Amino acid sequence: xxxxxxxxxxxxxxxxxxxxxxxxxxxxxxxxxxxxxxxxxxxxxxxxxxxxxxxxxxxxxxxxxxxxxxxxxxxxxxxxxxxxxxxxxxxxxxxxxxxxxxxxxxxxxxxxxxxxxxxxxxxxxxxxxxxxxxxxxxxxxxxxxxxxxxxxxxxxxxxxxxxxxxxxxxxxxxxxxxxxxxxxxxxxxxxxxxxxxxxxxxxxxxxxxxxxxxxxxxxxxxxxxxxxxxxxxxxxxxxxxxxxxxxxxxxxxxxxxxxxxxxxxxxxxxxxxxxxxxxxxxxxxxxxxxxxxxxxxxxx
Numbered sequence: 001x002x003x004x005x006x007x008x009x010x011x012x013x014x015x016x017x018x019x020x021x022x023x024x025x026x027x028x029x030x031x032x033x034x035x036x037x038x039x040x041x042x043x044x045x046x047x048x049x050x051x052x053x054x055x056x057x058x059x060x061x062x063x064x065x066x067x068x069x070x071x072x073x074x075x076x077x078x079x080x081x082x083x084x085x086x087x088x089x090x091x092x093x094x095x096x097x098x099x100x101x102x103x104x105x106x107x108x109x110x111x112x113x114x115x116x117x118x119x120x121x122x123x124x125x126x127x128x129x130x131x132x133x134x135x136x137x138x139x140x141x142x143x144x145x146x147x148x149x150x151x152x153x154x155x156x157x158x159x160x161x162x163x164x165x166x167x168x169x170x171x172x173x174x175x176x177x178x179x180x181x182x183x184x185x186x187x188x189x190x191x192x193x194x195x196x197x198x199x200x201x202x203x204x205x206x207x208x209x210x211x212x213x214x215x216x217x218x219x220x221x222x223x224x225x226x227x228x229x230x231x232x233x234x235x236x237x238x239x240x241x242x243x244x245x246x247x248x249x250x251x252x253x254x255x256x257x258x259x260x261x262x263x264x265x266x267x268x269x270x271x272x273x274x275x276x277x278x279x280x281x282x283x284x285x286x287x288x289x290x291x292x293x294x295x296x297x298x299x300x
């Protein structure tokens with residue numbers, strides 16, 4: 001019995017070593033490119049750092065005190081919330097509707113899946129450049145066709161009222177295909193016998209969706225919602241390329257403001273405090289959403 005116990009312990013230890021061996025590369029990359037920069041950012045947020053002047057001075061909580069009274073920070077945070085709370089529901093609803101429409105395995109649906117997913121694997125920078133040309137007030141193809149049908153050209157990226165909605169639509173077009181693939185995987189995990197039983201009981205498509213599909217997709221929906229919120233809070237590429245935060249700072253997001261303070265104003269310490277504030281906001285939102293989704297799953 002003792003030898004058997006030792007053999008079991010040896011087997012478990014060997015399995016752990018193998019597991020550590022396979023996890024080590026990913027853990028190393030995570031430590032170098034995620035954990036270490038996060039720690040450095042926390043440290044820098046307590047210092048006044050001037051990259052051009054070479055000054056490095058401990059200031060305690062001064063950067064955070066400055067943050068509270070910074071109207072531009074609050075404006076960028078408001079823009080970020082606006083982008084997130086509009087784009088995330090659009091991404092999820094559009095992805096779910098498209099998923100339900102093309103879930104059947106046909107040649108045409110397979111082609112549509114590829115078409116919808118293609119923007120998700122393209123560079124956001126390249127996509128933003130292309131859409132900037134499409135939406136240009138003078139040479140853009142969209143305004144050209146609007147003029148052909150008698151509609152005045154719209155300055156999509158230069159009008160304060162249109163700039164953020166335009167950026168949001170480009171972001172939704174870029175990312176909803178990825179969510180569609182996640183929903184397709186979730187739908188494939190639902191046993192078909194549930195739908196067969198529902199059809200025998202006379203349940204229609206709408207009732208099947210709310211009684212079977214939606215409850216069974218709640219874990220997938222939670223994953224998509226949380227990851228979409230996290231990604232939307234970190235929006236930068238399309239804003240930087242398409243509008244540079246304008247017009248009148250109407251599209252400046254928090255990440256872009258971090259970039260502006262760090263690499264345009266050379267205030268690395270203050271930029272670090274902004275990044276930490278955003279990190280805490282994302283963390284709190286993620287925890288709240290996770291708890292809410294768990295309660296929703298229990299209610300279903």
